[in-house]
Amino acid sequence: MSLSAVTSTFKLPDLSRIPTVDEVGINERVARFQSRSIKSASKVEALKLILSMIDLTTLEGQDTPGKVRQLCQKAIHLHDSIPGLPHVAAVCVYPTMVKVAKKALGDRGINIASVATAFPSGQAPLSVKLDDTRMAVAEGANEIDMVISRGEFLAGNYGMVFDEILAIKEACGDAHLKVILETGELGTLDRVRQASELAMHAGADFIKTSTGKIQPAATMQVTLVMLQAIRDYFAATGRMVGMKPAGGIAHSKLAIHYLVMLRETLGNAWMTPQWFRFGASSLANDVLMQIRKQATGVYQSADYFSKD
Protein backbone atom coordinates (compact mmCIF):
# COMPACT_ATOMS: atom_id res chain seq x y z
CA MET A 1 0.00 0.00 0.00
CA SER A 2 1.42 3.38 -0.95
CA LEU A 3 1.51 6.21 1.55
CA SER A 4 -1.21 8.13 -0.26
CA ALA A 5 -3.48 5.08 -0.22
CA VAL A 6 -2.89 4.70 3.51
CA THR A 7 -3.58 8.36 4.23
CA SER A 8 -6.82 8.27 2.36
CA THR A 9 -8.04 5.33 4.48
CA PHE A 10 -7.10 6.79 7.85
CA LYS A 11 -8.04 10.23 9.13
CA LEU A 12 -7.13 12.08 12.30
CA PRO A 13 -10.27 12.26 14.46
CA ASP A 14 -11.36 15.38 16.30
CA LEU A 15 -10.07 14.54 19.76
CA SER A 16 -12.15 17.23 21.40
CA ARG A 17 -15.30 15.30 20.50
CA ILE A 18 -14.23 12.07 22.16
CA PRO A 19 -16.38 11.20 25.20
CA THR A 20 -14.79 11.83 28.60
CA VAL A 21 -14.19 8.92 30.95
CA ASP A 22 -16.12 8.44 34.19
CA GLU A 23 -13.33 7.33 36.51
CA VAL A 24 -15.59 6.33 39.41
CA GLY A 25 -17.71 4.28 37.03
CA ILE A 26 -14.61 2.58 35.60
CA ASN A 27 -13.39 1.67 39.10
CA GLU A 28 -16.73 0.18 40.06
CA ARG A 29 -16.99 -1.78 36.84
CA VAL A 30 -13.48 -3.14 37.33
CA ALA A 31 -14.32 -4.18 40.89
CA ARG A 32 -17.29 -6.15 39.52
CA PHE A 33 -15.10 -8.10 37.08
CA GLN A 34 -12.98 -9.21 40.01
CA SER A 35 -15.89 -10.68 41.91
CA ARG A 36 -17.10 -13.15 39.27
CA SER A 37 -17.18 -16.74 40.42
CA ILE A 38 -15.17 -18.96 38.07
CA LYS A 39 -15.87 -22.69 38.30
CA SER A 40 -13.00 -25.16 38.05
CA ALA A 41 -13.79 -26.44 34.56
CA SER A 42 -13.98 -22.89 33.17
CA LYS A 43 -10.81 -22.03 35.05
CA VAL A 44 -8.82 -24.75 33.30
CA GLU A 45 -10.07 -23.57 29.91
CA ALA A 46 -9.31 -19.95 30.83
CA LEU A 47 -5.79 -20.87 31.91
CA LYS A 48 -5.08 -22.59 28.60
CA LEU A 49 -6.52 -19.65 26.69
CA ILE A 50 -4.26 -17.30 28.67
CA LEU A 51 -1.21 -19.39 27.78
CA SER A 52 -2.09 -19.18 24.09
CA MET A 53 -2.41 -15.36 24.38
CA ILE A 54 0.95 -14.71 26.00
CA ASP A 55 3.66 -12.72 24.24
CA LEU A 56 6.63 -14.18 26.07
CA THR A 57 8.85 -11.18 26.54
CA THR A 58 12.45 -10.28 27.25
CA LEU A 59 13.36 -6.63 26.82
CA GLU A 60 16.47 -5.98 28.86
CA GLY A 61 19.69 -4.21 28.11
CA GLN A 62 21.42 -7.38 29.26
CA ASP A 63 19.69 -9.64 26.70
CA THR A 64 22.11 -11.90 24.89
CA PRO A 65 21.52 -14.28 21.97
CA GLY A 66 21.74 -17.08 24.51
CA LYS A 67 19.04 -15.57 26.66
CA VAL A 68 16.77 -15.15 23.62
CA ARG A 69 17.38 -18.73 22.48
CA GLN A 70 16.49 -19.90 25.98
CA LEU A 71 13.27 -17.87 25.89
CA CYS A 72 12.39 -19.42 22.54
CA GLN A 73 12.96 -22.88 23.98
CA LYS A 74 10.59 -21.98 26.77
CA ALA A 75 8.02 -20.82 24.19
CA ILE A 76 8.27 -24.13 22.33
CA HIS A 77 8.43 -26.39 25.41
CA LEU A 78 6.26 -24.69 28.00
CA HIS A 79 6.05 -27.73 30.22
CA ASP A 80 6.23 -30.97 28.30
CA SER A 81 5.09 -33.14 31.18
CA ILE A 82 1.61 -31.62 30.91
CA PRO A 83 0.04 -32.95 27.70
CA GLY A 84 -2.24 -30.88 25.49
CA LEU A 85 -0.87 -27.43 26.28
CA PRO A 86 -1.15 -24.71 23.64
CA HIS A 87 1.96 -22.75 22.68
CA VAL A 88 2.33 -19.05 23.42
CA ALA A 89 1.26 -16.55 20.78
CA ALA A 90 4.59 -14.85 20.23
CA VAL A 91 8.04 -14.12 21.52
CA CYS A 92 8.73 -10.42 22.03
CA VAL A 93 12.31 -9.14 21.69
CA TYR A 94 14.43 -6.19 20.60
CA PRO A 95 15.05 -5.74 16.84
CA THR A 96 18.66 -6.91 17.14
CA MET A 97 17.44 -10.24 18.53
CA VAL A 98 14.81 -10.96 15.85
CA LYS A 99 17.22 -13.00 13.73
CA VAL A 100 18.21 -15.16 16.68
CA ALA A 101 14.58 -15.71 17.64
CA LYS A 102 13.59 -16.60 14.09
CA LYS A 103 16.28 -19.23 13.86
CA ALA A 104 15.40 -20.68 17.27
CA LEU A 105 11.65 -20.80 16.69
CA GLY A 106 11.75 -22.15 13.14
CA ASP A 107 8.39 -22.92 11.63
CA ARG A 108 6.28 -23.67 14.68
CA GLY A 109 3.56 -21.05 14.33
CA ILE A 110 4.92 -18.89 17.11
CA ASN A 111 5.08 -15.29 15.96
CA ILE A 112 8.03 -12.99 16.47
CA ALA A 113 7.14 -9.62 17.88
CA SER A 114 9.77 -6.93 17.92
CA VAL A 115 9.62 -3.64 19.71
CA ALA A 116 10.79 -0.81 17.48
CA THR A 117 10.82 2.98 17.12
CA ALA A 118 13.46 3.69 19.77
CA PHE A 119 11.74 1.62 22.44
CA PRO A 120 11.02 2.41 25.28
CA SER A 121 11.25 6.22 25.21
CA GLY A 122 10.43 6.84 21.56
CA GLN A 123 12.69 9.88 21.67
CA ALA A 124 14.37 9.65 18.28
CA PRO A 125 13.91 11.21 14.84
CA LEU A 126 11.30 9.62 12.59
CA SER A 127 13.96 8.44 10.13
CA VAL A 128 15.66 6.43 12.87
CA LYS A 129 12.33 4.95 13.94
CA LEU A 130 11.51 3.95 10.38
CA ASP A 131 14.88 2.27 9.92
CA ASP A 132 14.41 0.48 13.22
CA THR A 133 11.05 -0.83 12.05
CA ARG A 134 12.20 -1.82 8.55
CA MET A 135 15.16 -3.68 9.97
CA ALA A 136 13.01 -5.67 12.38
CA VAL A 137 10.59 -6.60 9.60
CA ALA A 138 13.40 -7.50 7.22
CA GLU A 139 14.95 -9.80 9.84
CA GLY A 140 11.67 -11.68 10.14
CA ALA A 141 9.41 -10.03 12.71
CA ASN A 142 5.72 -10.55 11.99
CA GLU A 143 4.57 -8.13 14.65
CA ILE A 144 5.93 -4.68 15.47
CA ASP A 145 5.34 -3.09 18.90
CA MET A 146 5.90 0.65 18.43
CA VAL A 147 5.82 3.36 21.08
CA ILE A 148 4.08 6.68 20.48
CA SER A 149 5.88 9.95 21.12
CA ARG A 150 4.32 10.74 24.48
CA GLY A 151 6.05 14.10 24.67
CA GLU A 152 4.47 15.23 21.40
CA PHE A 153 1.11 13.80 22.39
CA LEU A 154 1.10 15.57 25.76
CA ALA A 155 2.19 18.80 24.08
CA GLY A 156 -0.89 18.56 21.89
CA ASN A 157 0.87 17.77 18.60
CA TYR A 158 -1.70 15.10 17.74
CA GLY A 159 -1.18 15.50 14.00
CA MET A 160 2.49 14.73 14.38
CA VAL A 161 1.83 11.59 16.47
CA PHE A 162 -0.83 10.52 13.99
CA ASP A 163 1.46 10.95 10.98
CA GLU A 164 4.19 9.06 12.76
CA ILE A 165 1.99 6.02 13.42
CA LEU A 166 0.83 6.18 9.80
CA ALA A 167 4.41 6.19 8.54
CA ILE A 168 5.41 3.29 10.78
CA LYS A 169 2.34 1.36 9.68
CA GLU A 170 3.49 1.70 6.12
CA ALA A 171 7.02 0.62 7.03
CA CYS A 172 5.57 -2.50 8.67
CA GLY A 173 4.28 -3.86 5.38
CA ASP A 174 2.55 -7.15 6.18
CA ALA A 175 3.64 -7.19 9.80
CA HIS A 176 0.99 -6.42 12.39
CA LEU A 177 1.38 -3.11 14.17
CA LYS A 178 0.82 -2.82 17.91
CA VAL A 179 0.84 0.74 19.20
CA ILE A 180 2.09 1.21 22.77
CA LEU A 181 0.43 4.19 24.45
CA GLU A 182 2.53 3.97 27.66
CA THR A 183 -0.50 4.82 29.75
CA GLY A 184 1.62 5.28 32.88
CA GLU A 185 2.94 8.48 31.31
CA LEU A 186 -0.36 9.81 30.01
CA GLY A 187 -1.71 10.81 33.41
CA THR A 188 -5.48 10.57 33.06
CA LEU A 189 -7.97 8.07 31.69
CA ASP A 190 -9.29 10.76 29.35
CA ARG A 191 -5.88 10.94 27.71
CA VAL A 192 -5.77 7.15 27.47
CA ARG A 193 -9.06 7.23 25.63
CA GLN A 194 -7.85 9.98 23.28
CA ALA A 195 -4.59 8.21 22.55
CA SER A 196 -6.45 4.95 21.86
CA GLU A 197 -8.73 6.66 19.33
CA LEU A 198 -5.81 8.38 17.71
CA ALA A 199 -3.85 5.15 17.35
CA MET A 200 -6.79 3.20 15.95
CA HIS A 201 -7.64 5.91 13.44
CA ALA A 202 -4.02 5.91 12.32
CA GLY A 203 -4.27 2.23 11.47
CA ALA A 204 -3.10 0.33 14.55
CA ASP A 205 -3.87 -3.40 14.42
CA PHE A 206 -3.47 -3.62 18.19
CA ILE A 207 -3.32 -1.07 20.95
CA LYS A 208 -1.08 -1.88 23.90
CA THR A 209 -0.91 -0.32 27.34
CA SER A 210 2.72 -0.17 28.32
CA THR A 211 6.35 -0.80 27.66
CA GLY A 212 6.76 -2.44 31.05
CA LYS A 213 9.51 0.05 31.86
CA ILE A 214 7.26 2.60 33.57
CA GLN A 215 5.14 2.20 36.69
CA PRO A 216 2.18 1.88 36.73
CA ALA A 217 2.15 -0.49 33.76
CA ALA A 218 -1.08 -2.25 32.74
CA THR A 219 -3.98 -1.82 35.13
CA MET A 220 -7.50 -3.11 34.70
CA GLN A 221 -8.76 0.47 34.66
CA VAL A 222 -6.74 1.64 31.65
CA THR A 223 -7.36 -1.66 29.90
CA LEU A 224 -11.11 -1.22 30.31
CA VAL A 225 -10.95 2.31 28.90
CA MET A 226 -9.00 1.00 25.90
CA LEU A 227 -11.42 -1.91 25.40
CA GLN A 228 -14.31 0.54 25.40
CA ALA A 229 -12.51 2.64 22.81
CA ILE A 230 -12.05 -0.48 20.66
CA ARG A 231 -15.74 -1.32 21.05
CA ASP A 232 -16.86 2.16 19.98
CA TYR A 233 -14.37 2.25 17.11
CA PHE A 234 -15.67 -1.11 15.89
CA ALA A 235 -19.26 0.15 16.09
CA ALA A 236 -18.34 3.23 14.06
CA THR A 237 -16.05 1.69 11.42
CA GLY A 238 -16.60 -2.08 11.47
CA ARG A 239 -12.83 -2.69 11.86
CA MET A 240 -11.68 -4.97 14.69
CA VAL A 241 -8.66 -3.82 16.68
CA GLY A 242 -6.77 -6.05 19.13
CA MET A 243 -5.77 -5.29 22.70
CA LYS A 244 -2.58 -6.05 24.59
CA PRO A 245 -2.16 -5.20 28.25
CA ALA A 246 1.52 -5.50 29.18
CA GLY A 247 3.56 -5.27 32.33
CA GLY A 248 2.53 -6.11 35.87
CA ILE A 249 0.30 -9.09 35.07
CA ALA A 250 2.16 -11.82 36.88
CA HIS A 251 -0.60 -13.97 38.36
CA SER A 252 -3.19 -16.25 36.76
CA LYS A 253 -5.99 -14.90 38.90
CA LEU A 254 -5.45 -11.38 37.62
CA ALA A 255 -5.16 -12.64 34.04
CA ILE A 256 -8.50 -14.41 34.45
CA HIS A 257 -10.04 -11.13 35.63
CA TYR A 258 -8.77 -9.57 32.40
CA LEU A 259 -10.46 -12.31 30.38
CA VAL A 260 -13.73 -11.69 32.20
CA MET A 261 -13.40 -8.01 31.37
CA LEU A 262 -12.63 -8.79 27.73
CA ARG A 263 -15.60 -11.13 27.43
CA GLU A 264 -18.00 -8.67 29.00
CA THR A 265 -16.76 -5.62 27.07
CA LEU A 266 -15.97 -6.89 23.57
CA GLY A 267 -17.56 -10.33 23.52
CA ASN A 268 -16.47 -13.75 22.30
CA ALA A 269 -15.12 -12.56 18.95
CA TRP A 270 -12.11 -11.06 20.72
CA MET A 271 -11.38 -14.09 22.92
CA THR A 272 -8.58 -15.43 20.73
CA PRO A 273 -4.83 -14.82 20.47
CA GLN A 274 -5.54 -13.05 17.20
CA TRP A 275 -7.27 -10.21 19.06
CA PHE A 276 -5.99 -10.28 22.61
CA ARG A 277 -2.51 -10.71 24.06
CA PHE A 278 -0.80 -10.54 27.42
CA GLY A 279 2.66 -9.00 27.40
CA ALA A 280 4.35 -10.83 30.25
CA SER A 281 7.38 -12.81 31.28
CA SER A 282 6.53 -14.43 34.60
CA LEU A 283 2.81 -15.00 33.93
CA ALA A 284 3.42 -18.17 31.93
CA ASN A 285 4.97 -20.02 34.86
CA ASP A 286 2.21 -19.01 37.23
CA VAL A 287 -0.39 -20.26 34.75
CA LEU A 288 1.48 -23.54 34.35
CA MET A 289 1.59 -23.96 38.13
CA GLN A 290 -2.15 -23.33 38.31
CA ILE A 291 -2.88 -25.84 35.55
CA ARG A 292 -0.88 -28.45 37.40
CA LYS A 293 -2.60 -27.53 40.66
CA GLN A 294 -5.99 -28.02 39.00
CA ALA A 295 -4.91 -31.44 37.75
CA THR A 296 -3.31 -32.73 40.96
CA GLY A 297 -5.00 -30.77 43.74
CA VAL A 298 -1.57 -29.98 45.16
CA TYR A 299 -0.13 -26.47 45.37
CA GLN A 300 3.01 -26.14 43.27
CA SER A 301 6.49 -24.74 43.72
CA ALA A 302 8.44 -22.56 41.29
CA ASP A 303 11.35 -24.95 41.85
CA TYR A 304 9.78 -27.44 39.46
CA PHE A 305 9.16 -25.10 36.52
CA SER A 306 11.81 -23.81 34.15
CA LYS A 307 12.71 -20.18 34.49
CA ASP A 308 11.96 -17.92 31.47
Next chain:
Amino acid sequence: MANTTKKGAKRLAVAKTYKIFIGGQFPRTESARYYALEDKHGAVIANICRSSRKDFRNAIVAARGAQAGWAKASAYLRGQILYRIAEMLEGRREQFVAELKLQGVAQRTAEKEVDATIDRLVYFAGWADKYQQVFSSVNPVASAHFNFSVLEPTGVVAILAPEKSGLLGLVSNIAPAIVGGNACVALASESKPLCAVSFAEVLHASDVPAGVVNILTGYRSELTGQFASHMDVNAIIYCDGDRQTDRAVQIAAADNIKRVLRRTDIDWSNDSSQHPYLVRDTQEVKTTWHPIGT
Protein backbone atom coordinates in the same frame (compact mmCIF):
# COMPACT_ATOMS: atom_id res chain seq x y z
CA MET B 1 -16.77 -9.44 80.82
CA ALA B 2 -18.64 -6.17 81.18
CA ASN B 3 -16.85 -3.97 83.66
CA THR B 4 -18.67 -1.95 86.28
CA THR B 5 -17.70 1.69 86.74
CA LYS B 6 -17.76 3.50 90.09
CA LYS B 7 -21.30 4.70 89.58
CA GLY B 8 -22.43 1.19 88.81
CA ALA B 9 -23.21 1.79 85.11
CA LYS B 10 -22.15 -1.13 82.92
CA ARG B 11 -19.47 -0.57 80.27
CA LEU B 12 -19.91 -2.32 76.98
CA ALA B 13 -17.54 -5.26 76.70
CA VAL B 14 -14.78 -4.73 74.14
CA ALA B 15 -13.90 -8.25 73.08
CA LYS B 16 -10.73 -8.91 71.08
CA THR B 17 -11.03 -10.23 67.53
CA TYR B 18 -8.58 -13.08 67.07
CA LYS B 19 -7.26 -13.05 63.52
CA ILE B 20 -4.57 -14.93 61.65
CA PHE B 21 -1.07 -13.66 60.80
CA ILE B 22 0.12 -13.75 57.18
CA GLY B 23 2.96 -11.75 55.66
CA GLY B 24 3.11 -9.33 58.60
CA GLN B 25 -0.60 -8.56 58.41
CA PHE B 26 -3.63 -9.70 60.36
CA PRO B 27 -6.32 -10.72 57.88
CA ARG B 28 -9.42 -12.74 58.72
CA THR B 29 -9.58 -16.13 57.05
CA GLU B 30 -10.53 -15.75 53.38
CA SER B 31 -13.07 -18.55 53.90
CA ALA B 32 -15.13 -16.49 56.40
CA ARG B 33 -15.48 -19.57 58.60
CA TYR B 34 -15.01 -19.55 62.35
CA TYR B 35 -15.24 -21.92 65.29
CA ALA B 36 -16.29 -20.94 68.79
CA LEU B 37 -13.73 -21.42 71.51
CA GLU B 38 -15.40 -22.23 74.83
CA ASP B 39 -14.17 -22.11 78.39
CA LYS B 40 -14.72 -25.05 80.77
CA HIS B 41 -18.22 -23.80 81.61
CA GLY B 42 -19.24 -23.80 77.97
CA ALA B 43 -19.27 -20.01 77.61
CA VAL B 44 -17.86 -18.67 74.33
CA ILE B 45 -14.48 -16.95 74.80
CA ALA B 46 -13.83 -16.01 71.20
CA ASN B 47 -14.56 -16.88 67.60
CA ILE B 48 -11.43 -18.33 66.06
CA CYS B 49 -10.61 -18.23 62.34
CA ARG B 50 -11.00 -21.60 60.64
CA SER B 51 -8.24 -21.15 58.09
CA SER B 52 -8.67 -22.73 54.69
CA ARG B 53 -6.15 -24.21 52.28
CA LYS B 54 -6.10 -20.86 50.50
CA ASP B 55 -5.03 -19.09 53.68
CA PHE B 56 -2.29 -21.68 53.94
CA ARG B 57 -1.27 -21.11 50.32
CA ASN B 58 -1.11 -17.35 50.91
CA ALA B 59 1.00 -17.91 54.00
CA ILE B 60 3.43 -20.08 52.05
CA VAL B 61 3.74 -17.42 49.36
CA ALA B 62 4.56 -14.90 52.08
CA ALA B 63 7.06 -17.23 53.72
CA ARG B 64 8.77 -18.03 50.43
CA GLY B 65 9.07 -14.34 49.64
CA ALA B 66 10.64 -13.58 53.00
CA GLN B 67 12.93 -16.57 53.41
CA ALA B 68 15.89 -15.62 51.21
CA GLY B 69 16.23 -12.18 52.77
CA TRP B 70 15.95 -13.58 56.29
CA ALA B 71 18.59 -16.23 55.59
CA LYS B 72 20.91 -13.49 54.35
CA ALA B 73 20.55 -11.48 57.55
CA SER B 74 23.61 -11.85 59.72
CA ALA B 75 23.51 -14.42 62.51
CA TYR B 76 24.05 -11.58 64.95
CA LEU B 77 20.96 -9.74 63.69
CA ARG B 78 18.80 -12.85 63.82
CA GLY B 79 19.87 -13.36 67.43
CA GLN B 80 19.07 -9.75 68.25
CA ILE B 81 15.63 -10.06 66.76
CA LEU B 82 14.87 -13.25 68.67
CA TYR B 83 15.98 -11.53 71.83
CA ARG B 84 13.73 -8.63 70.94
CA ILE B 85 10.75 -11.02 70.72
CA ALA B 86 11.59 -12.17 74.26
CA GLU B 87 11.71 -8.56 75.47
CA MET B 88 8.35 -7.75 73.93
CA LEU B 89 6.82 -10.89 75.39
CA GLU B 90 8.15 -9.99 78.82
CA GLY B 91 6.38 -6.63 78.56
CA ARG B 92 3.07 -8.34 77.86
CA ARG B 93 3.51 -11.12 80.39
CA GLU B 94 0.26 -10.42 82.25
CA GLN B 95 -1.80 -10.54 79.06
CA PHE B 96 -0.47 -13.99 78.22
CA VAL B 97 -1.03 -15.28 81.75
CA ALA B 98 -4.61 -14.01 81.63
CA GLU B 99 -5.19 -15.68 78.26
CA LEU B 100 -3.83 -19.01 79.44
CA LYS B 101 -6.14 -18.79 82.44
CA LEU B 102 -9.08 -18.09 80.15
CA GLN B 103 -8.27 -21.38 78.45
CA GLY B 104 -8.40 -23.24 81.74
CA VAL B 105 -4.78 -23.14 82.95
CA ALA B 106 -4.17 -22.48 86.68
CA GLN B 107 -2.50 -19.18 87.68
CA ARG B 108 0.82 -20.70 88.80
CA THR B 109 1.09 -23.00 85.79
CA ALA B 110 0.22 -20.14 83.45
CA GLU B 111 2.93 -17.92 84.95
CA LYS B 112 5.45 -20.71 84.65
CA GLU B 113 4.54 -21.34 81.01
CA VAL B 114 4.93 -17.67 80.01
CA ASP B 115 8.24 -17.37 81.87
CA ALA B 116 9.51 -20.56 80.27
CA THR B 117 8.50 -19.23 76.83
CA ILE B 118 10.46 -16.01 77.33
CA ASP B 119 13.49 -17.98 78.55
CA ARG B 120 13.25 -20.31 75.57
CA LEU B 121 13.38 -17.40 73.15
CA VAL B 122 16.48 -16.09 74.93
CA TYR B 123 17.98 -19.57 74.79
CA PHE B 124 17.59 -19.84 71.01
CA ALA B 125 18.59 -16.20 70.50
CA GLY B 126 21.90 -17.18 72.05
CA TRP B 127 22.35 -20.04 69.59
CA ALA B 128 21.97 -17.74 66.55
CA ASP B 129 25.71 -17.14 66.14
CA LYS B 130 26.87 -20.45 67.63
CA TYR B 131 25.09 -23.40 66.02
CA GLN B 132 27.04 -22.95 62.78
CA GLN B 133 30.40 -23.41 64.57
CA VAL B 134 29.14 -26.38 66.56
CA PHE B 135 27.66 -28.32 63.64
CA SER B 136 30.02 -27.38 60.82
CA SER B 137 33.14 -29.41 60.30
CA VAL B 138 36.39 -29.71 58.44
CA ASN B 139 36.55 -33.26 57.17
CA PRO B 140 39.64 -35.43 56.70
CA VAL B 141 39.74 -36.78 53.15
CA ALA B 142 42.24 -38.99 51.36
CA SER B 143 42.86 -36.66 48.43
CA ALA B 144 44.37 -33.23 47.89
CA HIS B 145 41.22 -31.40 48.89
CA PHE B 146 40.24 -29.05 51.64
CA ASN B 147 36.86 -30.54 52.56
CA PHE B 148 34.40 -28.75 54.79
CA SER B 149 30.69 -28.93 55.63
CA VAL B 150 28.49 -26.00 56.60
CA LEU B 151 24.80 -25.63 57.33
CA GLU B 152 22.23 -23.86 55.19
CA PRO B 153 18.58 -23.32 56.13
CA THR B 154 16.13 -25.85 54.71
CA GLY B 155 13.80 -23.09 53.50
CA VAL B 156 10.10 -22.89 54.22
CA VAL B 157 9.06 -24.91 57.25
CA ALA B 158 5.44 -25.84 57.97
CA ILE B 159 4.72 -26.48 61.64
CA LEU B 160 1.76 -28.33 63.12
CA ALA B 161 2.17 -27.04 66.67
CA PRO B 162 1.64 -29.11 69.84
CA GLU B 163 -1.99 -29.36 70.88
CA LYS B 164 -1.62 -29.21 74.65
CA SER B 165 0.99 -26.48 75.03
CA GLY B 166 -0.58 -23.49 73.26
CA LEU B 167 2.18 -20.96 73.81
CA LEU B 168 5.35 -22.70 74.96
CA GLY B 169 4.95 -25.60 72.54
CA LEU B 170 4.39 -23.26 69.61
CA VAL B 171 7.36 -21.02 70.41
CA SER B 172 9.62 -24.01 71.12
CA ASN B 173 9.09 -25.10 67.52
CA ILE B 174 9.10 -21.71 65.79
CA ALA B 175 12.21 -20.31 67.48
CA PRO B 176 14.74 -22.99 66.44
CA ALA B 177 13.40 -22.94 62.88
CA ILE B 178 13.70 -19.19 62.35
CA VAL B 179 16.95 -18.72 64.23
CA GLY B 180 18.58 -20.83 61.52
CA GLY B 181 17.28 -18.61 58.68
CA ASN B 182 14.12 -20.53 57.77
CA ALA B 183 10.71 -18.96 57.31
CA CYS B 184 7.74 -20.79 58.78
CA VAL B 185 3.99 -21.22 58.69
CA ALA B 186 2.56 -22.60 61.93
CA LEU B 187 -0.88 -23.98 62.67
CA ALA B 188 -1.74 -23.14 66.28
CA SER B 189 -3.22 -25.56 68.80
CA GLU B 190 -6.87 -26.08 67.99
CA SER B 191 -8.05 -26.04 71.62
CA LYS B 192 -5.61 -23.36 72.87
CA PRO B 193 -5.22 -20.85 70.04
CA LEU B 194 -5.50 -17.55 71.92
CA CYS B 195 -1.85 -17.15 72.90
CA ALA B 196 -0.74 -18.03 69.37
CA VAL B 197 -2.61 -15.06 67.93
CA SER B 198 -1.34 -12.75 70.67
CA PHE B 199 2.17 -14.07 70.07
CA ALA B 200 1.76 -13.00 66.43
CA GLU B 201 1.12 -9.48 67.72
CA VAL B 202 4.36 -9.70 69.68
CA LEU B 203 6.21 -10.82 66.54
CA HIS B 204 4.66 -7.92 64.66
CA ALA B 205 6.19 -5.51 67.17
CA SER B 206 9.61 -7.19 67.28
CA ASP B 207 11.40 -6.29 64.02
CA VAL B 208 10.74 -9.77 62.62
CA PRO B 209 10.52 -9.17 58.85
CA ALA B 210 7.02 -9.69 57.43
CA GLY B 211 6.46 -13.25 56.23
CA VAL B 212 9.23 -14.90 58.25
CA VAL B 213 6.66 -16.23 60.72
CA ASN B 214 3.04 -16.81 59.72
CA ILE B 215 0.48 -18.18 62.15
CA LEU B 216 -2.82 -19.78 61.24
CA THR B 217 -5.63 -21.11 63.41
CA GLY B 218 -8.13 -23.75 62.43
CA TYR B 219 -8.90 -27.45 62.25
CA ARG B 220 -5.86 -29.62 62.15
CA SER B 221 -7.71 -32.48 60.50
CA GLU B 222 -8.59 -30.17 57.63
CA LEU B 223 -5.14 -28.69 57.08
CA THR B 224 -2.67 -31.52 57.78
CA GLY B 225 -2.98 -32.89 54.26
CA GLN B 226 -2.30 -29.48 52.75
CA PHE B 227 0.72 -28.95 55.00
CA ALA B 228 2.14 -32.28 53.93
CA SER B 229 1.48 -32.04 50.20
CA HIS B 230 2.29 -28.42 49.28
CA MET B 231 5.21 -28.57 46.84
CA ASP B 232 6.72 -25.30 48.05
CA VAL B 233 7.17 -26.49 51.64
CA ASN B 234 10.65 -27.84 52.34
CA ALA B 235 10.13 -29.33 55.80
CA ILE B 236 7.18 -30.24 57.95
CA ILE B 237 7.40 -30.33 61.74
CA TYR B 238 4.63 -32.51 62.91
CA CYS B 239 3.85 -32.48 66.64
CA ASP B 240 1.75 -35.01 68.53
CA GLY B 241 0.57 -37.13 65.61
CA ASP B 242 -0.99 -40.55 65.67
CA ARG B 243 0.36 -43.50 63.70
CA GLN B 244 -2.21 -43.36 60.96
CA THR B 245 -1.82 -39.65 60.17
CA ASP B 246 1.95 -40.08 60.42
CA ARG B 247 1.84 -42.45 57.53
CA ALA B 248 -0.37 -40.17 55.43
CA VAL B 249 1.89 -37.19 56.12
CA GLN B 250 5.01 -39.09 55.13
CA ILE B 251 3.47 -40.35 51.91
CA ALA B 252 2.23 -36.89 50.92
CA ALA B 253 5.56 -35.34 51.90
CA ALA B 254 7.46 -37.74 49.65
CA ASP B 255 6.31 -35.98 46.48
CA ASN B 256 8.87 -33.21 46.87
CA ILE B 257 10.95 -35.07 49.46
CA LYS B 258 10.12 -32.74 52.33
CA ARG B 259 12.02 -33.24 55.50
CA VAL B 260 9.49 -34.76 57.94
CA LEU B 261 10.19 -34.10 61.61
CA ARG B 262 7.96 -35.87 64.04
CA ARG B 263 7.95 -34.44 67.56
CA THR B 264 5.70 -36.48 69.78
CA ASP B 265 5.43 -36.96 73.56
CA ILE B 266 7.73 -34.08 74.37
CA ASP B 267 7.20 -32.20 77.63
CA TRP B 268 7.98 -28.69 76.38
CA SER B 269 7.92 -27.28 79.93
CA ASN B 270 10.95 -29.40 80.76
CA ASP B 271 14.29 -27.73 80.08
CA SER B 272 15.61 -30.96 78.60
CA SER B 273 13.34 -30.28 75.61
CA GLN B 274 15.53 -27.39 74.50
CA HIS B 275 18.71 -28.22 72.63
CA PRO B 276 20.54 -27.04 69.50
CA TYR B 277 19.60 -30.21 67.61
CA LEU B 278 16.21 -28.59 67.15
CA VAL B 279 18.02 -25.93 65.12
CA ARG B 280 19.96 -28.50 63.12
CA ASP B 281 16.74 -30.36 62.29
CA THR B 282 15.85 -27.67 59.74
CA GLN B 283 19.34 -27.21 58.28
CA GLU B 284 20.89 -28.84 55.21
CA VAL B 285 24.54 -29.75 55.13
CA LYS B 286 26.55 -28.40 52.24
CA THR B 287 29.94 -30.00 51.73
CA THR B 288 32.59 -28.31 49.63
CA TRP B 289 35.63 -30.01 48.06
CA HIS B 290 38.26 -27.37 47.49
CA PRO B 291 41.42 -28.52 45.61
CA ILE B 292 44.69 -27.71 47.31
CA GLY B 293 48.21 -27.90 45.94
CA THR B 294 50.67 -30.29 47.51
